[in-house]
Amino acid sequence: MSDSGLIDKIKRGDQQAFKLLFDKYHLRVFNTCMGFLHNKNDADDITQEVFIEVYKSINKFRADSKLSTWIYRIAVNKSLNFIRDNKRSKWLKSIETILTGAIRNDVEIKHGSGYDPEMILENKEKAEMLHKTIDSLPKNQKIAFTLNKYDDLSYKQISEVMDISLSSVESLIHRAKKNLQEKLLNYYKKN
Amino acid sequence: MNCKEVNKNLIFYIEKELQAERELELQEHLKDCHDCNVLFLNLKETMAIVTKEKAAKPNPFLFTRIQEEISNLEKPRKVFLWKPNFIKILQPVTLSFFLLVGVIFGISMGNSIQYQTPEQSMVYQSDEFYLNDLQQETIESFLLTEE
Numbered sequence: 001m002s003d004s005g006l007i008d009k010i011k012r013g014d015q016q017a018f019k020l021l022f023d024k025y026h027l028r029v030f031n032t033c034m035g036f037l038h039n040k041n042d043a044d045d046i047t048q049e050v051f052i053e054v055y056k057s058i059n060k061f062r063a064d065s066k067l068s069t070w071i072y073r074i075a076v077n078k079s080l081n082f083i084r085d086n087k088r089s090k091w092l093k094s095i096e097t098i099l100t101g102a103i104r105n106d107v108e109i110k111h112g113s114g115y116d117p118e119m120i121l122e123n124k125e126k127a128e129m130l131h132k133t134i135d136s137l138p139k140n141q142k143i144a145f146t147l148n149k150y151d152d153l154s155y156k157q158i159s160e161v162m163d164i165s166l167s168s169v170e171s172l173i174h175r176a177k178k179n180l181q182e183k184l185l186n187y188y189k190k191n
Numbered sequence: 192m193n194c195k196e197v198n199k200n201l202i203f204y205i206e207k208e209l210q211a212e213r214e215l216e217l218q219e220h221l222k223d224c225h226d227c228n229v230l231f232l233n234l235k236e237t238m239a240i241v242t243k244e245k246a247a248k249p250n251p252f253l254f255t256r257i258q259e260e261i262s263n264l265e266k267p268r269k270v271f272l273w274k275p276n277f278i279k280i281l282q283p284v285t286l287s288f289f290l291l292v293g294v295i296f297g298i299s300m301g302n303s304i305q306y307q308t309p310e311q312s313m314v315y316q317s318d319e320f321y322l323n324d325l326q327q328e329t330i331e332s333f334l335l336t337e338e
Contacts, residue, residue: 022254030249044250051257056264126237149241181202181234188233
């Protein structure tokens with residue numbers, strides 16, 4: 001079913017159509033949230049909020065842009081708002097890392113790093129460093145890089161989501177990669 | 192290509208965004224330079240974490256959670272029109288009442304304390320017992336002189 005057909009049905013209160021929309025977009029939304037939040041539980045919560053927002057605001061959607069672009073924009077804004085509003089103290093975060101660390105480790109174990117504890121620890125450190133470095137990027141570089149790397153969006157799609165030119169997207173992603181490289185290499189040289 | 196140039200282009204080499212000629216030059220350098228090769232491997236492993244994170248799956252009950260949340264939104268909420276006004280009035284009234292009780296209690300406590308005149312306190316002090324009532328003979332001297 002086409003997006004416009006789905007929208008019409010959802011506007012009429014068709015739950016089945018909303019389920020189809022969810023099935024079509026929820027993985028992409030979840031990946032976007034993971035790219036910004038780096039935490040499975042937070043990504044789940046924000047994905048939930050995104051779809052509730054979609055359901056509530058579908059009547060306001062005027063189809064000026066594609067449905068996917070609109071949903072990505074909601075996901076990006078919700079994720080950035082979550083980061084901004086998230087004022088949890090460091091000790092609370094560290095407790096959460098201990099509790100949710102197992103989930104991240106599961107992902108790492110499942111995907112090739114074996115069961116070597118030293119390797120797992122090293123991977124965890126590298127993941128933390130990568131997250132810190134991505135988080136430290138300027139806002140637009142972070143959005144462009146995340147949409148490109150975590151969602152495999154093309155430069156054209158990113159330009160639509162961010163409402164900027166194609167050349168700006170190219171420039172943002174190039175600078176984001178250079179910044180990432182510089183910060184990560186400095187970290188490796190120090191350690 | 193020297194180490195500085197290699198370090199500037201490693202991420203683009205990993206992402207396969209370099210021109211073929213530059214890619215070959217970089218590959219040749221990595222074969223000979225141990226330090227650059229270590230940095231390359233570290234960076235490659237770190238960037239691969241993104242792929243691992245992309246493999247994470249959302250909660251399988253996510254749609255059920257969303258449905259529940261939506262049905263809660265659609266339920267008509269019972270609105271007690273009198274409640275906000277009631278709270279608005281009750282809060283300051285309760286606060287004022289407890290403040291008043293506190294002040295009255297403080298005043299009555301202050302009044303209940305009876306101050307003694309200097310003469311009264313002298314008499315009282317003379318009745319007190321000293322802690323060390325056996326000053327004539329200390330325990331040390333008692334033990335020493337026992338035999």
